[in-house]
Amino acid sequence: MLKLNRVTKNYAEFQAVKSVSLKINQGEIYGIIGASGAGKSTLLRIMNLLEVPDEGEVEVNGQTLTSMSGKQLRQARKSIGMIFQHFNLVANKTVYENVVVALELADFPKNERRNRVLECLQFVGLESMMDKYPAQLSGGQKQRVAIARALATNPQVLLCDEPTSALDPGTTADILGVLENINKSLGVTIVVVSHEMEVIKSICHTVTIMSDGEIYDTVSCKPKGMQRKENHPQYFVEELTKDVELDHA
Amino acid sequence: MLETLTQYETEIWQAIAETFVMVGVSILAAVIIGLPVGTLLFLCRKGNLLENQFVFSIVNLLVNIIRSFPFLLLVVFLIPFTRLMIGTAIGTAAATVPLSIIAIAHYSRLVEQSLLDVPKGVIEAAISMGASVKDVVFKFIYVEARSGLVLGLTTSIISFISYSTIMGVVGGGGIGDFAIRYGYQQFKTDLMMYVIIIMIILVQLIQFIGTSIARIIDKR
Numbered sequence: 515m516l517k518l519n520r521v522t523k524n525y526a527e528f529q530a531v532k533s534v535s536l537k538i539n540q541g542e543i544y545g546i547i548g549a550s551g552a553g554k555s556t557l558l559r560i561m562n563l564l565e566v567p568d569e570g571e572v573e574v575n576g577q578t579l580t581s582m583s584g585k586q587l588r589q590a591r592k593s594i595g596m597i598f599q600h601f602n603l604v605a606n607k608t609v610y611e612n613v614v615v616a617l618e619l620a621d622f623p624k625n626e627r628r629n630r631v632l633e634c635l636q637f638v639g640l641e642s643m644m645d646k647y648p649a650q651l652s653g654g655q656k657q658r659v660a661i662a663r664a665l666a667t668n669p670q671v672l673l674c675d676e677p678t679s680a681l682d683p684g685t686t687a688d689i690l691g692v693l694e695n696i697n698k699s700l701g702v703t704i705v706v707v708s709h710e711m712e713v714i715k716s717i718c719h720t721v722t723i724m725s726d727g728e729i730y731d732t733v734s735c736k737p738k739g740m741q742r743k744e745n746h747p748q749y750f751v752e753e754l755t756k757d758v759e760l761d762h763a
Numbered sequence: 764m765l766e767t768l769t770q771y772e773t774e775i776w777q778a779i780a781e782t783f784v785m786v787g788v789s790i791l792a793a794v795i796i797g798l799p800v801g802t803l804l805f806l807c808r809k810g811n812l813l814e815n816q817f818v819f820s821i822v823n824l825l826v827n828i829i830r831s832f833p834f835l836l837l838v839v840f841l842i843p844f845t846r847l848m849i850g851t852a853i854g855t856a857a858a859t860v861p862l863s864i865i866a867i868a869h870y871s872r873l874v875e876q877s878l879l880d881v882p883k884g885v886i887e888a889a890i891s892m893g894a895s896v897k898d899v900v901f902k903f904i905y906v907e908a909r910s911g912l913v914l915g916l917t918t919s920i921i922s923f924i925s926y927s928t929i930m931g932v933v934g935g936g937g938i939g940d941f942a943i944r945y946g947y948q949q950f951k952t953d954l955m956m957y958v959i960i961i962m963i964i965l966v967q968l969i970q971f972i973g974t975s976i977a978r979i980i981d982k983r
Contacts (some may be wrong), residue, residue, distance in 0.1 A: 526946070541833055553915075560879060562891055563840060563885060564890060564891060586891040588894070588895060589893065591890075591891060591892065591939075592892065592893040595891075596888070596891040596892075598883075598884055598887070598888065600884055601884075602882070602884035602885050602887060602888035603883055603885075603888075604903060604906055605982060606906050606907055606910075606980070606981070606982045606983065607906060615902055615903075616892050617894075618902070619892050619893055619894050619898055619902070620893065621890075639939040644962075645919035647982040648982075649982060649983060660888075663888075663892075667892075673891075
């Protein structure tokens with residue numbers, strides 16, 4: 515459902531993505547992992563043409579984005595949701611306004627907008643926060659609003675750029691749970707870029723490892739599922755004892 | 764004190780009215796033309812939505828040139844243009860022409876700076892949702908930058924008041940001109956002081972209103 519065909523992206527003399535091809539199937543959660551600077555974020559941003567590749571083709575839902583006019587591309591983007599590491603909500607809009615703007619852009623029928631926003635906010639469990647501003651929310655709540663915004667227009671695919679990298683472990687688990695739920699109950703194809711192995715391991719069906727702008731390997735795996743982590747301080751102690759010898763001060 | 768003020772009451776009200784006309788027209792010019800020009804500067808900048816080195820350089824140069832004129836010289840320099848626009852280069856209406864030109868240059872620069880403060884990520888999110896340039900500007904950038912835009916306009920208005928005080932040179936009148944002609948040139952120092960006090964109160968009031976509005980609409 516999403517295909518990259520020999521895409522290349524250069525920044526001045528630096529080659530961020532080197533002739534990468536890949537295929538993502540309908541309904542899967544596809545992970546891309548790699549070190550900083552491996553080109554994984556650039557690759558994700560090429561999928562909705564936030565970064566225009568210098569060479570190669572991008573195909574989503576059977577449409578070739580790279581050969582579209584500006585108007586066609588804007589239309590196509592409405593069925594490709596995206597969320598970001600730093601959420602990128604409009605700080606001067608309420609939760610409701612942040613979500614409804616996606617519907618305005620998509621020319622969603624006016625009288626159905628409110629219901630649709632409520633539906634999406636219910637899905638992420640934030641309907642009671644409707645009139646709050648992002649500054650009044652926690653990181654996890656902000657990401658939920660961003661997810662609701664991305665889902666509002668019923669996208670076929672959801673691109674996630676380091677969706678949990680700004681969040682603590684407990685909240686990370688919550689957000690991954692929401693993403694899994696979107697995939698299962700709404701059938702949305704999800705692409706997740708992350709440098710956190712834990713994130714990739716817990717939800718992805720297919721994982722691509724990137725290195726130096728190239729695909730190093732692609733493996734399919736059985737997601738080990740979300741371990742419900744409480745944000746209890748004991749969690750941090752347990753994690754620490756796994757890898758280092760602890761001496762209680 | 765009251766005697767001097769009551770003696771010149773009509774003239775003072777007249778002068779205040781002239782100042783309001785000159786500053787009012789400047790504000791209109793700043794908002795109607797300066798805001799779009801500043802937005803254009805922002806959009807045409809390298810790495811932004813409508814990146815265009817050519818347009819950016821020209822508009823940028825024009826804004827810089829206007830702002831580098833000593834204002835008195837700009838007024839004189841623009842006399843032929845003013846005559847073309849208004850039909851005369853003398854009077855309050857004529858004075859609004861150079862004031863509007865400096866207002867546009869002044870505010871467009873502040874607009875550009877406010878818009879540069881909008882996080883790039885917000886613009887990216889808008890684009891990823893399929894927003895057109897117009898949508899990105901009106902539904903995202905202006906919303907996010909609104910308190911900066913109000914503060915910038917407040918700063919500009921106070922500058923316009925200051926600029927308007929020298930419009931006496933082309934018969935524009937206004938409160939500054941009144942202070943010079945009656946207060947300074949007729950040695951009525953107390954009258955000049957009163958006018959200065961009026962202006963201080965006016966500026967304080969504008970700054971207070973501007974800061975308050977900016978604070979109320981800032982939810983960041």
